Amino acid sequence: MAGWTRHQGQAVALPRANVDTDQLIPARFMSASRAEGYGRFLLHDLREGDPDFPLDRHPQASILVAGENFGCGSSREAAVYALVDAGFRVVVAPSFADIFAGNAVNNGLLTVATDQARAILAVLGDGTLSGTADLAAGTLRIGDFDIALTLPEAVREKLINGWDDIDLTRAHSGEIRNFRDRRKSDHPWAFPST
Structure with missing residues (x-):
């Protein structure tokens, strides 16, 4: 996955609380190949039959503002795939699972x-607002709202470099190797002889 440092886009409101991972992508769509993308399945059942669904009115949106407890339910990673494949880079909510x-x-x-997030939802209404997330500066601005991003350094590093947990661990492979060698030297009795 490609990393990013700064994202500019349009914010759209999803004024719902407790949007769970089964709503984000219903399980029946997870048999599709990830290579085909999951974006078309994002919030499928909520969108179906609702011509005024916010994401359909504003397909260019890449910043989603939602209610509390976003992403609750199962640990379904495909819910994130659906958001990313639909073009979202940022989700703002009072709380997340x-x-x-x-x-x-x-x-x-x-x-x-x-x-x-609640105030932003109220201002957004049915429209959109311009937004900019800047990981290096640690800021998010949506319309007239300024939000400080207090991200742990590991989170910032993962987003900027496009890393997951394995990549982050590999970035410390030299330190890990040095620890292993030092441990082996200091405690040879703990390692089986060959």
């Missing part, structure tokens, strides 16, 4: 938990 937030960062999707 922990597993969803972890899956998001490992797939290049920034989650921003902020109480300002």
Whole structure:
């Protein structure tokens, strides 16, 4: 996956709380090949039969602002795939399910938990607002709302470099190798002889 440092896009409102991973991508669509993309399945059942669904009215949106407890439910990583494949780079909500937030960062999707999400939803209404997320500066601006991004350094590093947990671990392979060699030297009795 490609990393990113700065993203500019349009923010759209999904004024719902407790959007779970089965709503984000219903299980019946997960048999499709990931190579084909999951974006077309994003929020399928909520969109079906609703010609005024916000994502359909604003298909260019790449910043989603939602209600609390976004991404709850199962640990379905395909929910993140659907958002990313649909073009989203940032999701803003008052709170996120922990597993969803972890899956998001490992797939290049920034989650921003902020109480300002409720006020942004109110201002957004049925329209869009311009937004800019800047990982280097640690800021997110949506319309007139400024949000400080207090990201752990590992999260920032993963997003900027396009890394997941394995890539982040590999970035420390020299230190890991040195620790292993030092441990082996200091405690030879702990290692089987060959």
